[in-house]
Amino acid sequence: MTEATGAPVLELTGVDTFYGRAQILSEVSLEVRRSEVVALLGRNGAGKSTTIKSIIGLVRPAKGEISFEGKPIQGLESFQISRLGLGYVPEDRRVFTSLTVAENLEVGRQPRRENAPEWTHDKLFALFPNLAAMSDRLGGLMSGGEQQMLTIARTLMGNPTTILLDEPSEGLAPVIVEQVAKTILDLKAQGLSILLSEQNLHLSTLVSDRAYIIEKGRIRYEGSMAELAENEEIRAAYLMV
Amino acid sequence: MADFIVSLLTGLSSAAAMFLVASGLSIIFGVTRIVNFAHGSFYMLGAYIGYTLVQAIGSTGIGFWAAVLIAAVAVGLIGVVMEILLLRRIYKAPELFQLIATFGVILVIQDVTLWVWGPEDLVGPQAPGLKGAVFILGKPLPEYDLALIAISPLVLLGLWALFKLTRWGTLVRAATQDRQMVAALGVNQRWLFTGVLFLGSALAGLGGAVQIPKGGADLLMDFNILAAAFVVVVVGGMGSIFGAFWAALLFGILQTFGIQILPNSTLVLMFLVMAVVLIFRPWGLLGIPESVLQIPSGPPERPLRPALPRVRALAGAACAVLLALPIVHLVFPEVVGTFTLVLVIEIMVFVLFAAALHFIMGPGGMVSFGHAAYFGGGAYAAALLVKFADAPFELAFWAAPVGGALLAFLFGWFCVRLSGVYFAMLTLAFAQIAWAFVFQDMPGSVLKTFGIADEYGAPLKITGGDDGLNDIWPSQWASARVSYYYITVGLSVAALWIMRRILYAPFGYTLRAGRDSPLRAAAIGIDLTRHRWLAFAISGAFTGLAGSLFLFSKGSIFPTTLEIARSFDALLMVLLGGVQSLFGPIFGAAALTWLNDLFSVLSYWRFLLGVTIIALVLLLPQGLAGFAGTRLGRRLRLARPEEMAT
Ligand SMILES: Nc1ncnc2c1ncn2[C@@H]1O[C@H](COP(=O)(O)OP(=O)(O)O)[C@@H](O)[C@H]1O
Numbered sequence: 048m049t050e051a052t053g054a055p056v057l058e059l060t061g062v063d064t065f066y067g068r069a070q071i072l073s074e075v076s077l078e079v080r081r082s083e084v085v086a087l088l089g090r091n092g093a094g095k096s097t098t099i100k101s102i103i104g105l106v107r108p109a110k111g112e113i114s115f116e117g118k119p120i121q122g123l124e125s126f127q128i129s130r131l132g133l134g135y136v137p138e139d140r141r142v143f144t145s146l147t148v149a150e151n152l153e154v155g156r157q158p159r160r161e162n163a164p165e166w167t168h169d170k171l172f173a174l175f176p177n178l179a180a181m182s183d184r185l186g187g188l189m190s191g192g193e194q195q196m197l198t199i200a201r202t203l204m205g206n207p208t209t210i211l212l213d214e215p216s217e218g219l220a221p222v223i224v225e226q227v228a229k230t231i232l233d234l235k236a237q238g239l240s241i242l243l244s245e246q247n248l249h250l251s252t253l254v255s256d257r258a259y260i261i262e263k264g265r266i267r268y269e270g271s272m273a274e275l276a277e278n279e280e281i282r283a284a285y286l287m288v
Numbered sequence: 289m290a291d292f293i294v295s296l297l298t299g300l301s302s303a304a305a306m307f308l309v310a311s312g313l314s315i316i317f318g319v320t321r322i323v324n325f326a327h328g329s330f331y332m333l334g335a336y337i338g339y340t341l342v343q344a345i346g347s348t349g350i351g352f353w354a355a356v357l358i359a360a361v362a363v364g365l366i367g368v369v370m371e372i373l374l375l376r377r378i379y380k381a382p383e384l385f386q387l388i389a390t391f392g393v394i395l396v397i398q399d400v401t402l403w404v405w406g407p408e409d410l411v412g413p414q415a416p417g418l419k420g421a422v423f424i425l426g427k428p429l430p431e432y433d434l435a436l437i438a439i440s441p442l443v444l445l446g447l448w449a450l451f452k453l454t455r456w457g458t459l460v461r462a463a464t465q466d467r468q469m470v471a472a473l474g475v476n477q478r479w480l481f482t483g484v485l486f487l488g489s490a491l492a493g494l495g496g497a498v499q500i501p502k503g504g505a506d507l508l509m510d511f512n513i514l515a516a517a518f519v520v521v522v523v524g525g526m527g528s529i530f531g532a533f534w535a536a537l538l539f540g541i542l543q544t545f546g547i548q549i550l551p552n553s554t555l556v557l558m559f560l561v562m563a564v565v566l567i568f569r570p571w572g573l574l575g576i577p578e579s580v581l582q583i584p585s586g587p588p589e590r591p592l593r594p595a596l597p598r599v600r601a602l603a604g605a606a607c608a609v610l611l612a613l614p615i616v617h618l619v620f621p622e623v624v625g626t627f628t629l630v631l632v633i634e635i636m637v638f639v640l641f642a643a644a645l646h647f648i649m650g651p652g653g654m655v656s657f658g659h660a661a662y663f664g665g666g667a668y669a670a671a672l673l674v675k676f677a678d679a680p681f682e683l684a685f686w687a688a689p690v691g692g693a694l695l696a697f698l699f700g701w702f703c704v705r706l707s708g709v710y711f712a713m714l715t716l717a718f719a720q721i722a723w724a725f726v727f728q729d730m731p732g733s734v735l736k737t738f739g740i741a742d743e744y745g746a747p748l749k750i751t752g753g754d755d756g757l758n759d760i761w762p763s764q765w766a767s768a769r770v771s772y773y774y775i776t777v778g779l780s781v782a783a784l785w786i787m788r789r790i791l792y793a794p795f796g797y798t799l800r801a802g803r804d805s806p807l808r809a810a811a812i813g814i815d816l817t818r819h820r821w822l823a824f825a826i827s828g829a830f831t832g833l834a835g836s837l838f839l840f841s842k843g844s845i846f847p848t849t850l851e852i853a854r855s856f857d858a859l860l861m862v863l864l865g866g867v868q869s870l871f872g873p874i875f876g877a878a879a880l881t882w883l884n885d886l887f888s889v890l891s892y893w894r895f896l897l898g899v900t901i902i903a904l905v906l907l908l909p910q911g912l913a914g915f916a917g918t919r920l921g922r923r924l925r926l927a928r929p930e931e932m933a934t
């Protein structure tokens with residue numbers, strides 16, 4: 048895989064996040080560069096989702112800086128962050144179950160952006176052929192895999208330059224995970240940058256350039272995905288259950 | 289047959305206003321999660337504004353309908369003003385707290401309406417071009433009824449198109465399900481919320497305006513329609529517009545036929561149907577079971593902990609002052625007058641009422657919209673015992689807590705199975721049934737159907753309907769002002785202490801465990817429903833005790849004691865005081881009773897009270913008891929350093 052270069056598109060520096068009085072993230076720093084797929088790995092409860100929610104503004108970090116394309120975004124509301132071109136695919140999919148596939152996509156639609164590929168229903172249906180056949184189906188009546196494709200497609204409708212993908216392989220059959228991997232590589236090829244949170248290594252080894260390991264809200268390891276794949280010790284320490 | 293058809297059509301026409309108001313309420317709740325108490329007031333404003341506009345431009349058919357539409361738009365804009373000036377600032381506050389804000393708006397609108405249009409009921413002008421009647425199988429039906437029948441399906445169609453065919457409608461439907469996700473997809477919710485408030489309020493205004501030719505405009509419209517609209521929304525299914533449509537038709541028809549079968553019981557009938565529907569379909573006819581419909585009582589709460597020494601000392605000091613007041617009164621009557629004693633008695637009654645409501649609301653997470661039923665119901669039980677069994681004060685007095693408990697036990701059986709908004713609405717419905725029971729003197733009507741009536745064949749007066757029951761005083765020994773003062777203070781302080789003990793006992797812990805994580809509580813084998821039921825009955829008993837103290841301090845009792853407004857007062861006291869603290873209801877009740885008393889001599893006291901409430905909501909979003917957690921409160925050592933209000 049090619050090494051991405053240039054200034055980071057997304058950068059977190061020393062981020063602390065609390066839920067109530069419980070500190071969940073401590074001094075989290077990480078960066079994603081253009082056209083790079085970065086994995087954020089960690090066990091269940093390690094703080095992956097909280098990191099991603101801190102970026103998109105669904106929770107407010109107490110300390111630290113988050114910048115996107117050089118501009119600080121911490122403190123902005125999530126709709127403002129999203130409109131800068133940062134797409135968010137949540138972990139539990141959060142498909143609008145009472146809306147049809149087409150309507151779900153409509154909710155995600157945003158005006159086109161200079162520096163991002165533009166997505167239309169047709170282009171998306173080409174990427175996710177099985178969604179095309181069910182554009183009038185209610186979101187609630189779809190299988191888990193179909194819902195996962197729909198959430199990705201819905202986020203793409205916002206024409207993002209960078210995507211935060213929270214555990215897309217969770218609960219999916221292996222053949223669907225392959226499909227997700229193919230999609231991620233497709234998007235990377237179109238120039239999108241991706242932060243991918245995952246619990247298991249399978250999907251991330253297929254697609255990522257670099258990886259961070261988070262444990263108990265702290266970044267414990269940073270390196271290329273290839274290095275990590277070889278490093279039995281680190282994997283045993285932070286990732287095995 | 290002809291009678292039947294005409295009745296059916298009349299029923300359909302009377303469904304129009306209900307549907308319009310209910311659909312607006314439902315839409316607003318769906319997106320903002322705010323139960324807009326002020327919705328009935330928007331309906332009332334629609335009628336008044338519509339009336340004025342029809343006077344001005346409504347002499348022709350086009351003018352009339354233009355006036356109706358302009359009234360709807362005007363009310364929609366008032367809703368927008370409320371959203372921008374008030375709701376927008378408090379979306380992040382605990383959701384229950386938002387209820388109080390809209391309650392403040394009700395009070396303000398009541399007085400503004402009174403000020404602008406005066407106290408007289410306005411008789412609506414007829415609609416030009418629709419003044420006659422059509423004959424159906426020889427029976428007359430007003431032409432305007434036909435117009436009303438047509439309005440509901442037209443509006444339904446319009447709403448359907450709006451929600452189904454426009455981007456805005458799609459976003460609203462998405463936000464109804466998961467508004468956080470909608471925001472994360474780049475949608476600025478502010479404009480969705482504002483738009484929804486416009487639409488919902490305009491529908492209420494339209495409802496008020498279209499019914500002027502039939503009902504005119506009066507100052508009681510707000511609460512009257514509110515109860516009906518809640519019922520329609522709940523029966524139809526929260527958030528479902530089609531549900532609201534069918535439920536409104538059902539109730540319209542029920543009312544028309546109900547009047548013919550059981551003249552005095554249409555309200556009761558309506559609420560009974562609601563109770564039955566909710567028992568079989570807890571989420572209404574077309575609603576979806578959603579945990580989202582919970583009314584969360586705020587952020588995760590701090591565990592209850594014993595009071596700090598400083599707080600205990602203050603509580604002790606307050607008790608000492610309460611005990612000393614009458615002595616000061618006897619020695620220096622010019623310092624502490626009779627009036628002060630009367631005010632303190634009233635305050636203590638409502639402190640007890642509010643604390644009993646808080647007992648289930650705070651620790652139990654059950655938000656009752658209809659607690660006046662147990663307050664007034666208990667009081668009526670005692671009063672009836674005095675009137676018809678000549679029971680002595682010492683016996684009758686205790687009939688109230690027993691009556692309150694039994695009533696809560698009965699109603700509670702149905703209610704505790706539901707949660708969130710549905711629980712709240714069902715308690716409201718039962719309270720309305722209890723109200724109608726005494727207001728329409730149901731026992732008298734029932735006896736009459738068994739042939740028991742007075743010498744003229746009219747129903748016997750049992751509850752006395754509107755006139756209430758009078759001349760019910762304590763025994764000689766208790767009737768002096770000072771004696772009754774000590775009885776009230778003694779009993780209410782004792783009751784507060786007992787409730788506090790219960791909440792710190794295992795029963796209280798179980799209750800809170802059930803509130804915070806019902807599934808987990810069920811998993812470790814707790815029969816939550818039974819605990820909730822018991823808590824509801826206990827709360828009913830203490831509420832009834834407050835009712836008893838109230839009854840014997842006034843010497844009479846009226847159906848107003850069971851009104852929605854009275855239930856809302858108690859709710860307001862708890863919320864204003866702060867749900868999170870056991871001291872909250874005490875502050876809230878004391879403050880509100882005192883404010884009521886202070887303002888009641890002024891002519892526009894509701895306006896002042898409403899504005900005060902709104903100001904408090906904006907300034908102290910944790911309630912009055914939340915003051916202890918502010919910087920000043922911590923400096924005075926009323927809260928632990930970490931208990932900082934946020
Ligand atoms: N809304 C919340 N309130 C309180 N604690 C939370 C909340 N969401 C997550 N947590 C806690 O934060 C920690 C990190 O959670 P999360 O970021 O979801 O982990 P991951 O996504 O890595 O599985 C966990 O211990 C979890 O229990």
Ligand SMILES: [Mg+2]
Binds near residue numbers: 092095096097138214
């Ligand atoms: Mg997660």
